[in-house]
Amino acid sequence: MLLGARKIRWRLRRQHLSLSYTPSIKLNFHSLSQPKVESDDFLPWLERKAGAEISSALSIGKSAYGTSLFASKSITAGDCVLKVPYRVDSRWAPYIRWLPRPEEMHCTIFWSDDELELIRQSSVYQETINQRSQIKKEFLAIRTALKNFPEMSKSITYKDFMHAYALVDFAVTSRAWGSMKGYSLIPFADFLNHDGTSESLVLSDNDKHFSEVIADRNYAPGEQVLIRYGKFSNATLLLDYGFTLSSNIHDQVEIQVNIPHHDVLREMKWELLKRHHRPISNDVNGFDSSMDSFTIKEVRSGSGKGKGIPQSLRAFARVLCCASPQELSDLAKEAAEHDGRLARRPLINSSREIEAHQMLLSKLTQLADDCDASIKSLGPISSPVTCERLSIRRQMAQDLLNGELRILKSASAWLRNYCDTLTTTDCYR
Incomplete structure (x- = not known):
């Protein structure tokens, strides 16, 4: 065989913002x-x-x-x-x-x-x-x-x-x-x-x-x-192998989201997420943390189903936007009546559905802006005063960040289109 x-x-692999978003050289x-x-x-x-x-x-x-x-x-x-x-x-x-x-x-x-x-x-x-x-x-x-x-x-x-x-x-x-x-x-x-x-x-x-x-x-x-070697992102190639590819179709971004401490429903939301099999993250001291990590891949269609943005991330955002215990109870009931997965379907309240996805859009847009700023700060990849090693590593950094920026922009574009479509639909009702 x-x-x-x-x-x-x-x-x-985590991007360090809160959701409070607080994921070669060729x-x-x-x-x-x-x-x-x-x-x-x-x-x-x-x-x-x-x-x-x-x-x-x-x-x-x-x-x-x-x-x-x-x-x-x-x-x-x-x-x-x-x-x-x-x-x-x-x-x-x-x-x-x-x-x-x-x-x-x-x-x-x-x-x-x-x-x-x-x-x-x-x-x-x-x-x-x-x-x-x-x-x-x-x-x-x-x-x-x-x-x-x-x-x-x-x-x-x-x-x-x-x-x-x-x-x-x-x-x-x-x-x-x-x-x-x-x-x-x-x-x-x-x-x-x-x-x-x-x-x-x-x-x-x-x-x-x-x-x-x-x-x-x-x-x-x-x-x-x-x-x-495998279908590896530039993050894996750089960390484990010491090289990158300029256009890596397997690039991805890990983002971390959390439940804000000031959210009065914080404990209820986290218990609901845990009850429906979301993994529990631990902080550096080994204590449970109200955070979760998600892998985003390139979204290749602006009008499709957003393949590349995990449904579990969208579900997390829907839970975060719940404003009452009743809304949380409704999500739990829906999960129990269907396939057991929490908030996998669009919220019945379209305003809340738009709010959840606009929250994701805002944070991914901020990450993209930060990534773009980092790329611009790299300066010239090579110059007469730049040593060969630094030139190579600058190129690797650019490849890595360019790939992550492409992922974040594609996800942001899909989320923007999704929110606009829901808003337009509401206007015609």
């Missing part, structure tokens, strides 16, 4: 120059370990963006470009030499504080802070454990530990593929770079015990061979 799935790290691989081959020992070594040929169509090399795999001969769509037996095992020195060095890694944990300010508007900012905090805790724990071995502990710096942590942690989260037996690293295959539009995947045949990649198009010798 052939299975193929890149491992996904699931995280809570790797233009095809234009890269010929690969710079620094060593040709890895593939022969791996094939000796496997006791079988891995690939006669690919060679490993260094591109402008790190280790890559290039066509060593003409490849035709449908060709098997590599096949890695499951039995390949240890003694990884030649492999480790090809892993990225710190200066080659653009995952946001390696960004300076000033560079992180470029993406403060995105949820990736806070996730990076949280990730750094976790790495720091683990580093201090190791230092404490090694206090009886001063010679060893002195040689371990935080910078070295972060690099090692990233290699190990990201090896599991961004370099692993799934099969029926779980997740595993597939040497050589993990040097393939990502193209979000590619149909090529790493496939695992659990019956024949090998993993393989089938080309989805033709490649000329020297051209970089690409696969699709």
